[in-house]
Amino acid sequence: MIRIGVDVGGTNTDAVVMENTTFLGGAKSPTTPDILTGVQNAVTAAMAEAGTSAGGVDAIMVGTTHFVNALVQRKELAQSGIIRLCLPSGGSLTPFADWPADLVSAIGGQFELIDGGYEMDGREISPLDEAQLLRAVDSLLDKGCREIALSCVFAPVRADMEKEAEEIIAKHRPKVSVTASREIGRMGILERENAALINASLKPLANDVVAAFSSLQGDLGLTCPLFFTRNDGTLIKASEVRRLPVLTFACGPTNSMRGAAFLSGLKNALVVDIGGTTTDVGEVRDGFPRLAGTSVSVADVQTNFSMPDVISIGLGGGSIVVPGDQPSIGPSSVGHRLLQDAVIFGGQTLTASDLAVAAGRAQMGSAPAPDIENMAGLLDIMDQTVADAVARSRTSGEEMPVLAVGGGSVLMADMVDGLTVIRPEHHDLANAVGAAIAQVSGEVSKVVQLDDNLDREQAIEQITEEARQIAIAANADPKTLNILSKSDVPLAYLPGNNLAISVTVVGDLNTGVSQ
Amino acid sequence: MTSQVKFNVDTKALGRIAQGGAVLGAGGGGNPYVGRLMVQQMLGDDKTVPVIDIDTMGDDELILPIAMMGAPVVMIEKFPSGNEIPNLVNMIERLMQKKVSAILCIEAGGLNSTIPFIAAAQMGLPIVDGDAMGRAFPELQMVTFTLGGINATPMAMFDDKGNGATFDTVSNQWTEKLARALTIEMGGSAMVGLYAVTAKQCREYLIRDSLSMAHEIGEIMENHGGDVTDALAKRFGGAHLFQGRVRDVERRNETGFSKGTVTLEGTGDFRNSEAVLSFQNEFLAAEVDGKTVATTPDLITLLDANIGEPVTTDMVKYGLSVNVLGLPCDPIWRSEKGLELVGPKYFGLDVPYTPI
Known part of the structure; x- marks a missing residue:
């Protein structure tokens, strides 16, 4: 079975071609503002290196940062409101509690509490009232909501009422798009509602993204099924992404961790993925990332869908280096302009990549490495930053290897927090490999x-x-x-x-x- | 006499109290997060709750403790309607023929560290700095007031649907039994107003300043990460009992309580040692290499070694790296009668009380 794995990152888009567990070829291409050009370039180059024809591909798997970027930048989010089936309970804590104010205003912050919900043993709190439900839908639409999320007290115990409400809306307001909380989150209604609301707000964008990837597939002559990768390292059909984009949210770190483990042949390891702007650190157990136990903050909102337990820090190959009396590295970064702005590429900005080349840790660039004042001090800051994140990711003093992956992994020293660093073959394509093996x-x-x-x-x-x-x-x-x-x-x-x-x-x- | 305000609690101070409450939860009592959000909704951006010293209250002034009873897990899924507290206060005032002057926190640990602030904010009443446990305990009669012969009843209970009940019982153990049964019928959680007392009645048995303490714990946690255990032990006369990784969690459900043990493999200074913690909702005893180092009613709390956050008994899982913090309980619990009520023997543990 031949699969193409694609990972759209903030800086680079990676693609690999795999035949079962064998790496056939891969390529990296800068992420373009329209995303798709970058994907097309990377996939075309990877297929050329692998010598694979479009007809021979069985599946294409894509991990993309589209959705998390939209949320973090509060851009392209649809006005979304939520209906909670709960009354007479529930009034003491309403939806959007604990959300950052700018995100509430980006989405609209509208909600309606109506009759319904279950007790923990499945008894009804009160029956669903069809007329009241439809009035709530109309009221949200009147207030400008384009998308509607639905939640029901104890829906994880008993899903009937949320399902019934969905059916009523589908029948009487067929054009209204609904996200049901039970399909996304677990026990904990606030976090589940948050996840449902975020999902609702991303649906129009998800439609565009899936359509764009489908047409790109046509351009590449690929007729195989298209999948996206989920937060937990597994796959979701393209058609399902239109409904549940939020499930693909944190796939980047997951794919890189799974890819790193796969490439190294190790089942248990710590993974440090250094990109252009950020570094993600997490732990792989039995080939899958360790998941966050309870709720996870996404763009400052608490949610409770399955997410890898990842520590992110603002250090990457493009991180801006400030030498001198108060030396610092990052968190600001030249990002995808690394190849123009870094000194080793003939630019004017001193970056972490320049530091790595000057210190002899890496060889790259088109111009000689600069002389950097207080280089030892700066390297120490960089190593300490990574070591801190690794130490925080460990759950024990147990010896385990550290897998360094991603384009920026050349920044790393050979030991971190007393652990040996391994750079597996094709490590700079680990996330695309992780997507391909999902x-x-x-x-x-x-x-x-x-x-x-x-x-x-x-x-x-x-x-x-x-x-x-x-x-x-x-x-x-x-x-x-x-x-x-x-x-x-x-x-x-x-x-x-x-x-x-x-x-x-x-x-x-x-x-x-x-x- | 007019009561004096010690400090005003805004949403920020409340966040610290909730954090401190989680530490005082000793592994149980539920997560105060939801309670904190409910108070925040009630307080908005500009309102505050005044915290007062009981000694500045008049002898005859009525104090009403408010708490949530039932399963904290229900509280993360089904929230109160918001009418329970006015209902409770009205009912108690009718039963006692007296106006309520202040709210009290009955249990400074866990979810119930924040619930009384909802009542205070909603009713526009002050809250007394203190509580009747100094931590979290699983049963309603496990309060210092029981030692003072103070009856939990007349007690009122309201659910989210508007159903109310009052209790008049022969002992606080009976109150626990009957109220627990009704909680189930009400859907697993209910708001209760109980142990209504005058300032004079409870002065001797109140555990003083527990809200201030919770606030201070929250402050210390803000300023420390993984090393918060030693800072807390030092400040409150406790001990850093163990450091290790969770190697086994064994849980069973008996008579409505989550019971079990957590086994830790030592790391750092505790390398080559093993600790076993037993719990019933809260941690009850800590053993290091077969030797008991702490037991209830002293507080045994697990803190995440990486971030310093408290870990509850239902959150603890294999592989987690933790520190075990022991804090001394209020001296009143160390009396013979206190230990009879909440000591290791009551929980069926065959170990003597071992003070920290």
């Missing part, structure tokens, strides 16, 4: 009440089966399904045996499937 997953998280007819093992088995079915529906090969994570936590402070069970399974992509 698998398919199914995740279910539910509260189950145990009784005489259902013990703990049976309940976990039941949830695991649900997760397997979700993965199979997403084109996983049933024969390759494995349990990636499994947890069960009894709900404290309540009698009765209530278990919160979460299961994630992963498997290889089934080839020859339709989209």
Whole structure:
């Protein structure tokens, strides 16, 4: 099976061609303002190096920063409002709590609380009122909302009412686009609503992005299925990205970590990915990134979808270096203008790449390395910055290798925080490799009440089966399904045996499937 | 006598109290984050809650402790309607034939460190600097007021649907039992007003200044990262009991409580040592290499070694790097009667109380 993996980063767009587990070829190209030109250049070059024809490609997998960039820059976000099925409960904490003010104004900050919701054991708080629901929809539309998110109290326990509300809206307001919270987040309504709102605000952009990639596919003569990579290192169909763009949000760090592990042949390692502007540090366990335990802040909003536990710092190959009495490196960066602005490329700006070349750690550029005042001091700052992030990513004093990947990894010393640094072959294309090897997953998280007819093992088995079915529906090969994570936590402070069970399974992509 | 304001709590100070409350939660009591957001919604940008000293209150002034009862996990999914607290205050005032002068925090640890601020903000009342646990405990009778013979009832309970109930019981243990059962019917969580007391009645049994302490803990945490354990131990006469990585978590659910043990493999100064922490919602005992180093009612708190944030018993997981902080409980708990109520024996642990 031949796959093309693409990673659109802030500075560079990378593409690789892989045949099963063999690297056939790869290329790097600067990310262009329109994104697509950069992708086209990288893919064309990678296919040429691999000697692969368009007809021979079985699938193309794309990881892109489009969505997280839009959110961080508060650009191209649709006005979105949320309807929470909760009354009479819920009034003491309304949606958009704890959001940064500028993001609330970018999205509009509109919400409606209406009757509905469940208790934790699945009893109704109150029945859904169709007329009230439609009035809430109309009110949000009147206030300028283009997209609507929907949440229901305890939807992770019982999904019926949220589903019913979706159906009512689809029937009576067929043009309205709805994001349902249960499809994105887990237990914790505020974080789930936040994720749903962010998703809603990104949907129009997602439509454009998918359409653009599809037409690009046509230009490249590729007729194979198109997938995007998800935050957890697995795949999502292009058609699903239009509905759930938020699931692809943090795929960049995930792809680079998985790619690094794959390229090094190691299952457990720390990964340092140094790009043009930022460095991401995380840990890979059994080939997958360690996930953040509870909620994760995305552009200063708390969300609770599965995300890798990554520490990001403002250091990259393009980071601006200030020598002298108060030396500093970053966080400002020349970014994608590295090849014009850095001294070693004939420019005027002193960057971290210039420092690395001057110190003999790397050889690149078209002009000689500059003489840098207080070079030892600056190198020390750079090494200490990376070492701090590595130390924070470690969960123990256990010896484990550090995999250095990304175009900026030449900045790194050979040891960091007392650990040996390994630079795997093709390390500068690790994220595209991670995209190419992405698998398919199914995740279910539910509260189950145990009784005489259902013990703990049976309940976990039941949830695991649900997760397997979700993965199979997403084109996983049933024969390759494995349990990636499994947890069960009894709900404290309540009698009765209530278990919160979460299961994630992963498997290889089934080839020859339709989209 | 007019009560004197010690300090005013705005949303920023509240954030620190919530952080401190999480440390005082000793691994339980629920996450104060949601409570903090509810107070923020109530306070807006410009309102504050005055914190007062009980000694500046008149003897006959009525103080009403407010708390959330039930499963904190319910509180991250289903929020109160906002009518519970006015309902509670009205009900108590009717039962006691007296106006409420101030709100009190019954449990300075966990979610209930922030809930009373909602009541104070909503009702425009001050809040007394102190509490009746000095930490978090799992059961309603586990308060210093029980030692003073103060009855939890008349107690009022309201749910998000508007249902209310009052309790009149023969002991605080009965209150716990009956209220717990009703909480389930109400959907797993409810707001309660209980242990309504006059300033004179509770002066002797109040654990003083716990809100100030929570605020100070929050401040210390702001100024420290992973090294916050030693700073807290030093400031509050506690001990850095252990440093290690979580090697095993064993959990079971018994009679509505999450019980189990956490095993830590030592790192740093504790390399080659092993610690076992047992918990029932909160951490109850810490053993290092088979020797008990701390037990309830002293506080045993886990702090994330990287970022210094408290780790609750339902969040703790394999691989996490943690520091174990021991803090001494209020002296009142170290009395014979105190230990009978909240000591290791009550929780079924076969170890003597080992003061920090």
